[in-house]
Amino acid sequence: MPLREIAYSRSGDKGDTANIGVVPFDETDYELIKEQVTIEKVRELFGELVKGSITRYEFEGIKAINFVMENALSGGVSRSLNLDTHGKSWSNLILRLEVEVP
Template identity: 55%
Template sequence: MKLYEIAHSRTGDKGNISVISLIPFREEDYEMLKKQVTAERVKEHFSEIVKGGVTRYELPNLHAFNFVLEDALGGGVTRSLAVDMHGKTLGFALLEMEVEM
């Protein structure tokens, strides 16, 4: 199934860094997402966009994750020629990732 079926996302940016949160609709899905949505898998999912590293931060009290994607916005808002310079669509792009229930 696609992540959007069990989770939602928010995004932010700072310079050439995109931050994507992943929040499951149900708390009980947190552990499954913890196993399947790794930093390595997110890096692979965004391999055409993210030129730097990907770090995953676990927020167990919130049952959520924060992913920091470095060198992901084509130089940042003031330098990028991308239509989505802020990377707001990257949150939905992450939700296209498939996971197994």
Template identity: 55%
Template structure:
């Protein structure tokens, strides 16, 4: 099952850091997300992109996880020649993560 089947995502950026939120469509899926979308799995998923730490914050009251990826934007928006300098496409890439069937 792909992550996109049970969640949506938004991104933000500051310098060379990307912020990716994963929000469950249904609150009952939050615990499943918490158990399977770990900081380590996100780091592995973006292994060719992220050069720094991946930190996960849990927001159970809104059924969301927030990931902060340091060293994720090729030096930062003003220093990168990347087409997606702000990293907006990272949310779509994260939603392509494979999860076990429930």
């Protein structure tokens, strides 16, 4: 099923860096998300949109993960000709990832 069935996300930017947080609706799905929403799957999903590194942070206390994507917004707000210079739509894109739920 798509990740959007068990989680929500938020995204933002700082210069040419995109930031996407993923939070399960139910905390019991946190381990499943940690296991299946990997850097490799995110890189595959975002493809050429992310030209730099992707770092994943895990927040055990609030049961959330966060991806920081470098060199991802074509230079950032004041430089990019992209329609989504802040990367706000990226939170919807990550929710397209398929996860296996028992």
